[in-house]
Each structure stands twice: as structure tokens, then as C-alpha cells.
Amino acid sequence: xxxxxxxxxxxxxxxxxxxxxxxxxxxxxILLSGEKGIGKFLFSSHYVNYILSxxxxxxxxxxxxxxxxxxxxxLLFNNNTNPNIFLINKKDDKKNIEISQIxxxxxxxxxxxxxxxxxxxxxxxASDLNIYSTNALxxxxxxxxxxxxxxxxxxxxxxxxxxLKSRCIEFKMFLNISSCKLIINDYFAKNIYDSLSEDLVNYxxxxxxxxxLINYLNENSLNYKTIKIEDLxxxxxxxxxxxxxxxINNNINFLIELFFYKKIxxxxxxxxxxxxYFYLKLNQIKKYNLDMESFFIEFQQRLLSE
Numbered sequence: 001x002x003x004x005x006x007x008x009x010x011x012x013x014x015x016x017x018x019x020x021x022x023x024x025x026x027x028x029x030i031l032l033s034g035e036k037g038i039g040k041f042l043f044s045s046h047y048v049n050y051i052l053s054x055x056x057x058x059x060x061x062x063x064x065x066x067x068x069x070x071x072x073x074x075l076l077f078n079n080n081t082n083p084n085i086f087l088i089n090k091k092d093d094k095k096n097i098e099i100s101q102i103x104x105x106x107x108x109x110x111x112x113x114x115x116x117x118x119x120x121x122x123x124x125x126a127s128d129l130n131i132y133s134t135n136a137l138x139x140x141x142x143x144x145x146x147x148x149x150x151x152x153x154x155x156x157x158x159x160x161x162x163x164l165k166s167r168c169i170e171f172k173m174f175l176n177i178s179s180c181k182l183i184i185n186d187y188f189a190k191n192i193y194d195s196l197s198e199d200l201v202n203y204x205x206x207x208x209x210x211x212x213l214i215n216y217l218n219e220n221s222l223n224y225k226t227i228k229i230e231d232l233x234x235x236x237x238x239x240x241x242x243x244x245x246x247x248i249n250n251n252i253n254f255l256i257e258l259f260f261y262k263k264i265x266x267x268x269x270x271x272x273x274x275x276x277y278f279y280l281k282l283n284q285i286k287k288y289n290l291d292m293e294s295f296f297i298e299f300q301q302r303l304l305s306e
Contacts, residue, residue, distance in 0.1 A: 009179030027169040034173035057094030127158035
């Protein structure tokens, strides 16, 4: 069962930010950078709850890094009605964070705080900002109002405007394999990681990806203990889930990476040329929004027909 109330694997950075806050030297513009799916947004929501819940009932448990689900600030945040938090992320039907969202944020920043608490603006995945929304944000972020703090998340490897990055204090985040295991097992409330098919595991997996993949397998009545990556890709092609399923569509590159990882190990590097060929083709399809059906027809014919 999912437990977003507990933060795992980021103890050192969390305690460091607590110390900065206690000394009144917390940076007003924080950039949390790290691999996609390691819990940067979750970290942000926990830290904001720690600050806002200090004088409330059921305040944040900073020793165990855990939110109390009875806490008022947490309940308001869950309903997107917390007057001290403004959240910005890309809407599902949009390509970028739009300038209209930044304008709404500016109104929030300029409003007075009725309870004298700190106010937080959380921007989830700053790479989703386009040039227009970035420029609008820069005008505001350079001189934030008193007691207003920005927390931006950024996926490593994705682009972020240098002008925006330079105005923030960056904190790099990472998870070791032990923390990944703990997060996955905590989510499912049982030791599931060590039972995973070896085709689904490598050191590049992040907990968010693995959790979503197990859920996808469960939804399709597939055994996460024995599934082979080539059989999984066959199913995805058969069901056309590379277009219909959001998780698969967003992670098809990584699933193909798992496929080639296995194939290269078994064929002693003979698959490197094919990997390069299909990666280039897939990137072009993603970049120019081309039809993926022909890609998977060729992929199946050349690599899955054995």
C-alpha cells in the first residue's frame, strides 16, 4: 500500500535543511536536482510540512521523516487549498508550464500572509518551463517577498535555463540501491524487490519506475517474479499500450534499454549496432511526434520474432 507520508533515503539532506531553517539562513530559492523518480517532489512536500506544522497539532516527525495524516497543513495541501503553498506543474494536456500559471503564482506571492507563516512556491520539474514562463518567473524569483521560498525540482539530464539555475542554490539528491529497495517494499508493504524478475532489475532503476511497472504487471495479470522483458514488450505492442498507457508511453525508452541490456549481455556486444539504430529512430519519433506503429513493427520483426 502506498505510503507518501514517509520519506526514505534522504535523511542527511533533510536534516541539513532543517538546520538551515533553524539558523534562519534557509535559501529563498532552492533547486533539488537528481534522477527522475527518486522522490524530489515528495521531499519538497515533506519539508514544507515540517516548516508549516511546527505550531500545529500533529506536527511533522522530523526524527522518522514522517507526516502525520491528521495534520491541518497536510490535509489542506492534499486538497490543494493550503494558503501557504502554491504548486506549479505541467498540466496533462499541455507541453509546458504556461505563462498563465506563473502569473497566478505572482499574485500568490504578492498577497499578504494572513497567518504570518512562511509561504512556499513549489515548481515540480523546472524543465517543463518554456522560455516565456521562465522569463516571467525570473522577474519574480530575483526579488521574492519576505518569507516566501521557492523550491524547484529538476530531473538530471533534462534542460533547465542557466539564468534560472544560477539564481538558485542547488542541492543534489540521489538514492542508493538499499534505499530504493526500502521504498519499493514500503509501498507494497512486503518484500517484493528481491522477488522481481532479473530482467526488470538493474542499477539504473528508480523506485518510482519500478513501482509503476509492478502495478502495470499486476493490472495485466503478469507475474513480476518470472516475466521476461521480451514478453513484456510483446504485450505492450499487442495492446498498443505505447500510445494508450501513460506510464508505458513515458518510459518506453527505458523498457527498450532493459531489453538491449539483456540482449547485449547474452550476445557479447553483437546487439550494440541494433541498439544504436533503434535508439536513434525512437528519439526521432519522439522529437517530431511521428507514428510509433511502424517503429514497433520493425522492432518486433527484427528482435522479437525469434
